[in-house]
Amino acid sequence: MNNLYRSIPRIAAPLLAVSLTLSLSAADWPQWRGPQRNGVSTETGLLKEWPKEGPKLVWQAKDVGSGYSTPAVAGGRLYLCGNEGLDDEFVQALAAADGRRIWRTRLGNVGNPDQQPKFPAARSTPTVEADVLYALGSDGDLACVETATGKVRWRKSLRTDFGGKPGTWAYSESPLVDGDALVCTPGGDDATLVALNKRTGEVLWKGTVPGGDEAAYSSAIVVNAAGVKQYVQMLARGLVGVEAATGKFLWRYDRTVSRFKANIPTPVVRGGDIYSAGAGTGGGLVRIKAGGATVETEPGYFSPKLPTAIGGAVLAGDHLFGTANSGLLCVEFTTGEIKWDNPSLGAASLCLADGRLYLHGENGQVALVEASTEGYRERGRFTPPDLPARSQPMEKAWTYPVVANGRLYIRDHQMLYCYDVKASP
DSSP states (O other): HHHHHHOOOGGHHHHHHHHHHHHHHHTTTEEEEEEEEEEEEEEOOBOOOOOOOOOOOEEESSSBBBSSOEEEEEEEEEEEEEESSOOOEEEEEEEETTOEEEEEEEOOOOOOOOOSSSOSSSSOOOOTTTEEEEEEEESSSEEEEEETTTEEEEEETTTTTTTTOOOOOOOOOOOOTTTEEEOOOOOOOOOOOEEEETTTTOOEEOEEHHHETEEEEEEEEEEEETTTTEEEETTTTTTEEEETOOOOEEEEEOOOOTSSSSOSSSEEETTEEEEEEEEEEEEEEEEEEEEEEEEEEEEEHHHHHHHOTTTTTEEEEEEEEETTTTTTEEEEEOOOEEEEEHHHHOOOOEETTTEEEEEEEESSSSSEEEEEEOOOEEEEOOOSSSOOOOOSSSSSOOOOOOETTTTEEEEEEEEEEEEOBBOOO
């Protein structure tokens, strides 16, 4: 590399440095479900198949706190929410190189501790942008925190500042940054969704939906459809779209509301087509179209056999991959036709990188599977060491996997595992 660098004319050297910097940052995973909130990494050069024992375990941290938060990865650090007991929920920074804690900042208490079934814990994934992050505690404590020091720049409470109404299992969403706006979902009648100035926390707009609605457990996404930029979010009574500029309510689709009131997976979007799912109900597609001066919805398909698991779904080309209790499915996105299904790990959370699906099963196992439309092709499976005990039989390994900078991160309550999944040069 040194000889190569010396052979480049001096005028080109700064350009090379910029290029290398951009390529490194592009492999980060700075928020929930990755750079585009779709569970997809653009990283390449990863292992196509794992050794029998699984990829190399680089490090294992055993004191990151309880919870279901996935790490956000940016600038050589991991940012992760956790809790110790019910009175201390926090966001923390860890060194990506070895898992060493750099700082830890308290957010508040754990929300809805008497929930039934009882899974009280930290849930939100921090959203990192430039020199700050935005973290939401399960009791609705929202903070803008300096990434270098952990110092809080501003705070809000979704409950007290906006009359927020979370669902049974408290607040779970990961804040959305869009331009100058920070978008969150307090729920309730006054500010079902809210956009804040990301620098100051001042209110840009409060958006309500007809009849009000509780917050659910999904995270908002940006959708450009029917000529309107929208924020799309799954609430307790269905999927909604609001105008990004004003918070004005545009439409609702309620076919995929979970019969267990567990509206969890983040919607998957392509153009004006949006896939959503609810456990115990099914998955379905809704099409967003212009209707003169309004935005209208047109049902696409629905089936109880489609992916509905907590672990969400990803889009690879024209096909959707996700799990249900029956296992992994490959579905034609436009039509809902199931191309294949396989028991695999059963229900799992997943992400996509370099043509491979990374699955973290609710049973704790981790698998690598080709994103193939021709059939199930598993390329590795392992079980992380020292898996934590469950608080009750209903509790599972629900945390999503993260792939960033040649590393695979798996979180399971107090444990955080870092595996090397980069292919040899």
